[in-house]
Amino acid sequence: xxxxxxxxxxxxxxxxxxxxxxxxxxxxxxxxxxxxxxxxxxxxxxxxxxxxxxxxxxxxxxxxxxxxxxxxxxxxxxxxxxxxxxxxxxxxxxxxxxxxxxxxxxxxxxxxxxxxxxxxxxxxxxxxxxxxxxxxxxxxxxxxxxxxxxxxxxxxxxxxxxxxxxxxxxxxxxxxxxxxxxxxxxxxxxxxxxxxxxxxxxxxxxxxxxxxxxxxxxxxxxxxxxxxxxxxxxxxxxxxxxxxxxxxxxxxxxxxxxxxxxxxxxxxxxxxxxxxxxxxxxxxxxxxxxxxxxxxxxxxxxxxxxxxxxxxxxxxxxxxxxxxxxxxxxxxxxxxxxxxxx
Amino acid sequence: xxxxxxxxxxxxxxxxxxxxxxxxxxxxxxxxxxxxxxxxxxxxxxxxxxxxxxxxxxxxxxxxxxxxxxxxxxxxxxxxxxxxxxxxxxxxxxxxxxxxxxxxxxxxxxxxxxxxxxxxxxxxxxxxxxxxxxxxxxxxxxxxxxxxxxxxxxxxxxxxxxxxxxxxxxxxxxxxxxxxxxxxxxxxxxxxxxxxxxxxxxxxxxxxxxxxxxxxxxxxxxxxxxxxxxxxxxxxxxxxxxxxxxxxxxxxxxxxxxxxxxxxxxxxxxxxxxxxxxxxxxxxxxxxxxxxxxxxxxxxxxxxxxxxx
Numbered sequence: 001x002x003x004x005x006x007x008x009x010x011x012x013x014x015x016x017x018x019x020x021x022x023x024x025x026x027x028x029x030x031x032x033x034x035x036x037x038x039x040x041x042x043x044x045x046x047x048x049x050x051x052x053x054x055x056x057x058x059x060x061x062x063x064x065x066x067x068x069x070x071x072x073x074x075x076x077x078x079x080x081x082x083x084x085x086x087x088x089x090x091x092x093x094x095x096x097x098x099x100x101x102x103x104x105x106x107x108x109x110x111x112x113x114x115x116x117x118x119x120x121x122x123x124x125x126x127x128x129x130x131x132x133x134x135x136x137x138x139x140x141x142x143x144x145x146x147x148x149x150x151x152x153x154x155x156x157x158x159x160x161x162x163x164x165x166x167x168x169x170x171x172x173x174x175x176x177x178x179x180x181x182x183x184x185x186x187x188x189x190x191x192x193x194x195x196x197x198x199x200x201x202x203x204x205x206x207x208x209x210x211x212x213x214x215x216x217x218x219x220x221x222x223x224x225x226x227x228x229x230x231x232x233x234x235x236x237x238x239x240x241x242x243x244x245x246x247x248x249x250x251x252x253x254x255x256x257x258x259x260x261x262x263x264x265x266x267x268x269x270x271x272x273x274x275x276x277x278x279x280x281x282x283x284x285x286x287x288x289x290x291x292x293x294x295x296x297x298x299x300x301x302x303x304x305x306x307x308x309x310x311x312x313x314x315x316x317x318x319x320x321x322x323x324x325x326x327x328x329x330x331x332x333x334x335x336x337x338x339x340x341x342x
Numbered sequence: 343x344x345x346x347x348x349x350x351x352x353x354x355x356x357x358x359x360x361x362x363x364x365x366x367x368x369x370x371x372x373x374x375x376x377x378x379x380x381x382x383x384x385x386x387x388x389x390x391x392x393x394x395x396x397x398x399x400x401x402x403x404x405x406x407x408x409x410x411x412x413x414x415x416x417x418x419x420x421x422x423x424x425x426x427x428x429x430x431x432x433x434x435x436x437x438x439x440x441x442x443x444x445x446x447x448x449x450x451x452x453x454x455x456x457x458x459x460x461x462x463x464x465x466x467x468x469x470x471x472x473x474x475x476x477x478x479x480x481x482x483x484x485x486x487x488x489x490x491x492x493x494x495x496x497x498x499x500x501x502x503x504x505x506x507x508x509x510x511x512x513x514x515x516x517x518x519x520x521x522x523x524x525x526x527x528x529x530x531x532x533x534x535x536x537x538x539x540x541x542x543x544x545x546x547x548x549x550x551x552x553x554x555x556x557x558x559x560x561x562x563x564x565x566x567x568x569x570x571x572x573x574x575x576x577x578x579x580x581x582x583x584x585x586x587x588x589x590x591x592x593x594x595x596x597x598x599x600x601x602x603x604x605x606x607x608x609x610x611x612x613x614x615x616x617x618x619x620x621x622x623x624x625x626x627x628x629x630x631x632x633x634x635x636x637x638x639x640x641x642x643x644x645x646x647x648x649x650x651x
Binding site: 074077078079097099103104107108110111112114115116119120121122123124125133134137138181184188 | 541542543545546547548549550551552553561564565
């Protein structure tokens with residue numbers, strides 16, 4: 001890995017996302033709307049997000065609930081169609097994958113690990129069939145004996161016994177189930193894994209085991225991760241670069257060390273200040289109150305301005321764009337104008 | 343499957359909550375025994391029944407209107423008496439229950455297949471498809487089931503030649519009863535499907551590009567079948583009654599293959615001339631059969647509902 005691979009300028013990006021946006025129609029039923037004279041209600045869950053993930057690295061997206069990070073994850077794996085924007089994987093456009101053979105060979109290289117290990121495994125299937133499903137779907141292996149061997153190998157790989165394949169998901173603990181999910185996600189040898197809060201449903205002691213397993217597998221197989229989390233400690237442990245999301249946009253995108261040592265965006269600073277940490281003692285705390293505004297009617301200008309102590313007239317009127325600021329990309333007028341002490 | 347694995351399965355059945363709740367209720371055990379006895383003796387009627395009431399060579403008109411064995415003039419050969427043609431009532435009940443149960447099972451199976459498919463598609467597709475299918479279900483519910491069955495039977499009778507109609511009458515009946523009973527299946531499955539389709543295991547299947555049909559069949563269906571089995575049991579009683587009603591009205595199975603409903607209708611003609619056994623015994627058999635099946639269905643519904651445990 002060249003030393004500058006984790007910089008913001010990707011030399012060899014496996015995944016590139018450009019101005020990705022997704023709206024959801026949450027209007028009430030048509031008849032109801034007409035009778036009450038209500039307008040349509042659109043949630044701008046993701047409102048123009050761009051990033052690139054270099055091969056073999058981890059990009060994490062962090063943010064509060066409802067900031068659109070899970071929607072980004074689902075857009076990238078194709079669970080949702082984007083309203084706008086492009087997604088490229090290894091050079092080819094995967095924004096609207098069909099069902100043909102070319103699409104299948106790309107889908108084989110992408111998989112996802114879900115948040116809730118109690119919901120992400122079909123309760124009526126045996127573990128061996130759950131893990132073998134991608135193998136069969138992508139016709140990686142046709143021979144039943146070869147599939148059984150591969151499943152046993154995967155189970156051993158994630159720290160379970162090959163005999164566990166005969167059991168059903170309810171016979172396992174949360175951590176073990178997440179290991180099964182990982183084995184399933186890896187079975188068709190993907191290059192890119194999207195992990196949607198893979199440890200937030202687990203006990204803290206088990207979280208570390210799962211995260212370390214994921215890191216080991218990444219090194220061993222050269223995996224690229226898009227990691228979604230609201231837990232900054234987890235993100236710091238896992239990531240090469242971090243994108244901080246607020247109300248459907250990335251407000252700061254920086255290498256992990258740079259982000260934690262010198263957070264630039266006021267929102268990033270607020271998040272970091274919220275972690276009780278010895279390193280933070282002595283730094284001037286920025287008081288930030290208030291709730292995340294509704295994404296149905298986001299505030300004009302910078303979406304963060306109602307909570308930002310540095311907001312001025314320009315912040316209330318003009319949407320800030322991501323600009324290079326040292327190693328980081330920051331979307332903030334105050335940072336750009338130098339109104340904020342770095 | 344090895345012998346050990348098979349024993350393991352048996353052990354799991356006797357170890358399950360369902361078996362425990364089964365043994366706890368005497369009513370359920372009794373109705374299960376009654377249901378099994380009736381279904382068994384009906385299924386094996388040719389071996390169990392003392393006579394073959396449809397073998398014209400064994401019938402003797404001199405035996406007609408023999409009362410049950412415990413009344414004066416009873417004959418040991420005919421424990422429940424005979425009808426107007428000298429047929430043994432017990433044997434006609436056994437053979438008739440066979441037809442009734444066959445029609446009941448097949449029509450429930452048909453209604454279940456149709457309803458589950460419609461429910462799965464409506465729930466999984468959502469949107470306009472869901473709206474159209476569910477409005478069809480609503481419209482269907484505004485017609486009484488018997489009316490639809492009569493309508494189907496009437497159309498088929500008008501369209502097909504009489505000889506052909508008699509041969510396929512039983513299938514027409516199954517279709518007519520099935521088509522009037524699919525809505526509860528569709529509604530239940532639609533509801534469960536809408537819950538299941540947003541679970542992460544369905545998303546996991548979508549991520550690897552499986553087709554909606556395959557996801558519905560292999561992922562959603564096994565997870566929505568629990569309530570379907572309960573409805574099927576409850577509907578079985580209803581279907582048997584519907585068959586009896588149609589046969590009683592004379593639009594069901596042909597008289598050469600009488601079901602319980604046909605027997606009740608035949609006996610009804612003699613009720614006021616004193617030969618009550620020709621209609622009362624088939625009626626009692628029908629009532630006991632439907633009651634035991636319904637009690638089993640009620641128990642199954644409660645036993646599978648975790649909130650009532």
